[in-house]
Each structure stands twice: as structure tokens, then as C-alpha cells.
Amino acid sequence: MLSLSCIDLWPKGSVGLEEKVASPATKDLIESSSFNNSSSDNLDDSLTSLQWLQEFSILSDSGRQQVISTSQHQSKLFEQQLGVEAPASPLAGDLASIGMPLTPGKPIATAVPALCTLPSLVAHGHCPDEVDYKTNPHVKPPYSYATLICMAMQASKKSKITLSCIYKWITDNFCYFRHADPTWQNSIRHNLSLNKCFIKVPRQKDEPGKGGFWKIDPEYAERLLTGAYKKRRMPPVQINPAFKNQLRMISQPVTTVPTDVTGFLHVDPESQQLLEEFEEVTGLDQNWDPHLAETTLSDCWSAVKGRKRKQPYGHRAGSAKVLCRSSSPLLVMEEPKVLGSLKGNFDWDALLNSALNGDLSLNECGPLSPIPQDQNLMVHGIHVNSLEASVNTTESNMLIETQKDCDVDLDKETFLATEFLQSPWTEEEEAVNHPDFLSMSTVNINQLFDLGGSLSDDIDSKIESLL
DNA sequence: TACTGTTTACTGACAA
DNA sequence: TTGTCAGTAAACAGTA
Numbered sequence: 001m002l003s004l005s006c007i008d009l010w011p012k013g014s015v016g017l018e019e020k021v022a023s024p025a026t027k028d029l030i031e032s033s034s035f036n037n038s039s040s041d042n043l044d045d046s047l048t049s050l051q052w053l054q055e056f057s058i059l060s061d062s063g064r065q066q067v068i069s070t071s072q073h074q075s076k077l078f079e080q081q082l083g084v085e086a087p088a089s090p091l092a093g094d095l096a097s098i099g100m101p102l103t104p105g106k107p108i109a110t111a112v113p114a115l116c117t118l119p120s121l122v123a124h125g126h127c128p129d130e131v132d133y134k135t136n137p138h139v140k141p142p143y144s145y146a147t148l149i150c151m152a153m154q155a156s157k158k159s160k161i162t163l164s165c166i167y168k169w170i171t172d173n174f175c176y177f178r179h180a181d182p183t184w185q186n187s188i189r190h191n192l193s194l195n196k197c198f199i200k201v202p203r204q205k206d207e208p209g210k211g212g213f214w215k216i217d218p219e220y221a222e223r224l225l226t227g228a229y230k231k232r233r234m235p236p237v238q239i240n241p242a243f244k245n246q247l248r249m250i251s252q253p254v255t256t257v258p259t260d261v262t263g264f265l266h267v268d269p270e271s272q273q274l275l276e277e278f279e280e281v282t283g284l285d286q287n288w289d290p291h292l293a294e295t296t297l298s299d300c301w302s303a304v305k306g307r308k309r310k311q312p313y314g315h316r317a318g319s320a321k322v323l324c325r326s327s328s329p330l331l332v333m334e335e336p337k338v339l340g341s342l343k344g345n346f347d348w349d350a351l352l353n354s355a356l357n358g359d360l361s362l363n364e365c366g367p368l369s370p371i372p373q374d375q376n377l378m379v380h381g382i383h384v385n386s387l388e389a390s391v392n393t394t395e396s397n398m399l400i401e402t403q404k405d406c407d408v409d410l411d412k413e414t415f416l417a418t419e420f421l422q423s424p425w426t427e428e429e430e431a432v433n434h435p436d437f438l439s440m441s442t443v444n445i446n447q448l449f450d451l452g453g454s455l456s457d458d459i460d461s462k463i464e465s466l467l
Numbered sequence: 468t469a470c471t472g473t474t475t476a477c478t479g480a481c482a483a
Numbered sequence: 484t485t486g487t488c489a490g491t492a493a494a495c496a497g498t499a
Contacts, residue, residue, distance in 0.1 A: 144489060187490060193473050210499055211471045
């Protein structure tokens with residue numbers, strides 16, 4: 001319903017999101033909704049923090065029920081923002097591998113202001129709905145290296161993982177790194193060493209191979225999984241400079257969206273208004289839940305911080321990197337699409353379906369595969385339309401009832417979510433498994449759509465009216 | 468020799 | 484303005 005693509009949402013000119021003014025109705029909605037306080041910021045950080053760990057934790061029963069009534073309609077909105085994607089065959093669609101010239105150089109930081117107006121992503125200059133990180137070699141994924149490492153670890157389903165496996169997972173799932181200067185590997189190692197979230201597990205003497213294993217510190221993992229992360233923006237999207245010209249040449253002919261001479265796409269007023277209201281509904285970066293912030297991911301970093309800034313060199317080799325802001329619309333170019341590839345257009349309905357059926361082990365491409373839009377969802381044995389479910393009063397009431405149990409289930413959920421850390425894995429398993437990130441993960445949509453207990457039917461109806 | 472791991476030092480973005 | 488964080492670069496040592 002509100003499937004707003006990047007292209008659809010391309011703003012007029014370079015108007016910043018901050019300048020948007022919500023309609024009175026949407027402002028009321030914002031003020032009255034706890035949804036605004038927590039989930040939106042959670043989402044906002046989904047690409048920039050380790051919050052994804054929460055999102056991939058295991059759903060508790062109460063969480064599942066909460067999902068039923070609250071997330072159906074929001075999922076359509078949030079799926080646009082999520083940077084969690086289902087990898088497909090790594091090399092499929094790799095432009096660089098099918099003839100496009102590649103010059104693996106150091107990426108130039110390139111912002112794409114107001115690329116699309118989905119708030120968090122725009123603010124960060126990303127639009128994962130249109131940027132297929134698995135096949136697009138031009139755009140650097142908007143994940144921090146720590147996040148990438150965690151993703152690799154999570155995807156492995158093992159408690160520990162080798163450095164080479166981390167490399168492999170990243171290159172398999174993010175085309176950018178397959179062609180980028182290998183210095184990113186240095187950054188990975190740097191992160192592993194410096195970040196206390198990661199623990200080195202020495203290789204046993206009888207274990208062949210080079211180097212040790214790495215795992216997530218359960219202490220920090222638990223914090224992460226119990227709602228801790230800190231808001232932080234990511235640097236602008238980075239594009240391999242050598243691709244820029246090709247991107248421009250490629251993207252312009254294929255786009256069907258009108259652009260002006262500056263390269264910005266035109267947006268019809270309806271889309272613009274819809275988007276603005278959506279932003280207001282979702283909270284957009286505006287609030288930070290202090291309760292969540294109490295135990296933040298920053299705890300992980302605080303122990304390793306403390307270096308004082310030193311005087312600059314004056315001249316530093318390699319520091320000639322040019323940082324430039326780009327207004328290029330290139331990032332919304334059409335790329336060869338691969339089913340289940342790393343894109344933001346995530347099928348949350350299908351995922352919900354899986355969750356509600358008690359199985360979030362997303363193997364066999366089941367819930368991650370596209371489903372027909374008219375396909376009904378099974379919610380506890382009841383067929384429901386994905387959108388109809390969102391406004392089903394009965395379901396909403398069920399949510400409120402079951403939320404009472406959320407706290408009780410929290411510990412169990414945390415335990416389940418961290419349980420994977422306890423099981424070892426071997427190099428043999430590593431060789432056998434070539435895990436897809438999402439296919440090997442579980443998604444805690446309860447966290448994703450953490451609306452709190454104060455979400456009322458009234459809010460539901462307001463949201464519905466906006467949709 | 469290449470890889471792995473640690474450490475230092477810096478830059479830039481961002482938030483307080 | 485200052486501190487924090489993420490990213491980058493590089494030097495260096497240990498190891499297979």
C-alpha cells in the first residue's frame with residue numbers, strides 16, 4: 001500500500017527532511033504514540049548499529065503475539081528502511097563480474113542528499129530498497145565494520161568464526177567489498193582487535209589452520225540483545241569512483257522517473273505528502289528512548305575509547321582522499337535484481353508468517369522468497385490479509401493482552417537469542433556451510449515493532465487512515 | 468611469504 | 484567547542 005520506492009520518494013530539489021512539516025493529524029499521532037519513541041529510532045539505527053542483533057533474536061511467544069496486531073501494517077512501512085536483506089547467490093548480478101570495468105580504488109565518500117525520503121535512510125544517504133548491496137559493486141554498504149562482523153558471525157550460526165570466514169561472508173554478501181581495495185580487511189582486523197565486543201578464541205593446538213577464531217562477547221551480546229544500542233549516523237554512502245560515470249550512463253536510460261537538469265527526480269505532490277506523513281508517523285530520528293539508551297552499545301565501545309586527539313600531521317600519505325557531497329541520483333539506478341538478494345525490500349509479511357508458525361529458521365528460501373501480494377497470511381491458524389490484519393481490532397486487543405507477558409518472557413528471549421553463542425563450530429562446518437545471512441537467522445520483529453503497551457486501537461486507526 | 472593480530476595515529480562526522 | 488565514534492592507514496610482530 002505504501003510501497004514507496006526510492007524513486008518514488010525522490011524529493012524535490014534538495015529540501016532537507018528536517019524542514020518538513022507534519023500535518024496536525026500526524027503530529028497528534030506522533031505525540032500520542034509510544035511507537036514514535038522507540039521503534040522509529042530503533043529502525044533508524046538499524047543500519048548503523050548492532051541493533052540488528054536484536055532484530056535477529058528469537059521471538060518469544062509474547063513477541064509473536066505482539067507482532068500479530070501491531071506490525072502488519074507497519075511492516076509495509078518499515079521494510080523500506082531495514083537494511084537486513086537476504087543474500088542470494090553472491091556473484092549473481094555482479095556488474096563488475098559481467099564486464100563492467102572495475103577499478104578497485106579507495107571509495108570516495110559520497111553523500112546522496114535526500115536520495116529518498118524515508119527518514120533514517122535518507123539521513124544517512126542510503127536507500128537500501130534500491131541499492132542491492134549483494135550485487136551492486138558501487139555502493140558501500142551502510143553497515144559499520146563491527147556490524148558486518150556481527151552479521152557474519154550471526155550468519156554462521158556458530159559461536160566462533162575465523163577471520164577468513166568473516167572476509168568470505170562479507171565479500172559473498174556485499175559486492176562492494178569484492179572489488180574494493182583490500183584495506184577494508186585491515187579495518188575488519190582492526191575492529192576485531194579493538195572492539196571488546198569481539199573475543200578472540202585461540203585455535204587449539206590440534207586444530208589446523210591459520211589464526212584463531214572470533215566470537216561475540218556474550219556479555220555484550222546480551223546487552224545488545226536486550227535492547228541496547230546507541231544512535232549514531234553512518235557516513236555517507238560511498239561509491240567506487242570509477243563506477244560513477246558508468247552508473248550515470250546506465251541509470252539515466254533505464255529510469256522511467258522524470259528528472260530535472262540537476263539529476264533530481266521529480267516527485268508528485270501526493271507521494272511527497274504521503275511520505276511526509278509517513279515520516280511523522282514513524283518518528284524519524286526525532287526521539288531517542290532513554291530507557292533503551294541506558295544500556296547502549298556504547299558500553300561496548302567505551303572501554304576502548306579514550307585516545308586523545310593529536311595534532312595533525314600536516315600532510316599524511318593517503319589522506320588526499322576527496323570527500324565530496326554528491327547530489328547524484330545514481331544510487332537509485334536499476335540494477336540486475338536477484339531473488340533474495342541484499343536489498344531493503346524485505347518481505348516482512350512472509351517473515352511474520354513464518355514467525356507465527358513457530359519457525360523462523362529461514363532456510364529453504366521459504367519466507368524470504370517473494371510471495372504473491374494477494375497471498376493471505378496464516379496467523380495462528382487464521383488466514384488474514386496482510387493489511388487487514390493490521391487493523392483487526394481483535395488482533396490488536398490480543399496484542400495488548402499478551403504484552404503483559406512480555407517482561408516475563410524477556411529473560412527467556414534473551415537466553416534464546418544468545419544461545420547460539422554457546423555452540424562451537426568447526427572449520428569443517430564452516431566449509432560446508434555457506435550461510436545466507438537471513439536464511440540462517442531469526443528476526444525479532446517484536447523488537448522491530450516495539451510499540452510499547454500504550455499503542456491503542458485509536459493509533460492503529462490513525463495509522464490506517466494514513467495508509 | 469602471506470596471513471593474522473595488535474597497536475598507534477590520524478580524519479571526518481556527529482552529538483552534547 | 485569538545486568528545487566520541489567509525490573508518491582508514493600503517494607499522495610491526497607472530498605464525499603457518
